[in-house]
Amino acid sequence: MTTAFLLVIKEGKDKPLKTLIVGSALSIIGVQFKLKAWDNYVEDKIREELEQELNHLNSLTEEKNSLMRQMRCSRCKNFHGKEYGGIKLICGIHPYGVDEDICPDYENRD
Numbered sequence: 001m002t003t004a005f006l007l008v009i010k011e012g013k014d015k016p017l018k019t020l021i022v023g024s025a026l027s028i029i030g031v032q033f034k035l036k037a038w039d040n041y042v043e044d045k046i047r048e049e050l051e052q053e054l055n056h057l058n059s060l061t062e063e064k065n066s067l068m069r070q071m072r073c074s075r076c077k078n079f080h081g082k083e084y085g086g087i088k089l090i091c092g093i094h095p096y097g098v099d100e101d102i103c104p105d106y107e108n109r110d
Contacts, residue, residue, distance in 0.1 A: 013085065026089045054066075064096070065099075066088070069090060069096070069097030069098065069099075070088070070090065070097065072096050072097070072098075073090050073091060073098075073102070073103065075108065075109055076091065076103065076106050076107060076108070076109060077107040077108065078091040078092065078093055078106075078107060078110050079091055079109070080106060081106070091105075
């Protein structure tokens with residue numbers, strides 16, 4: 001598009017027309033830069049919001065997993081379940097609980 005403007009300028013003899021065409025070309029290029037900058041801004045904001053949402057979902061998943069471990073472990077003779085400095089101690093054998101469905105060290109509380 002810029003090449004076409006330059007050809008018109010070289011062949012044209014009317015100075016105001018040249019000025020108008022050059023000004024229009026520069027204006028169009030400026031708008032393109034602004035649009036590209038806006039696209040980058042929007043893309044960055046969307047990426048940032050998606051990352052925040054993903055972090056939130058990950059924290060909810062970890063919280064759910066922690067609660068599930070506590071529920072499984074709460075019926076065990078080795079269960080402790082008290083919090084120390086913001087960290088819950090599940091038991092002395094597995095301080096954070098086990099990730100498996102069945103703990104190899106499970107002993108029924110009864």
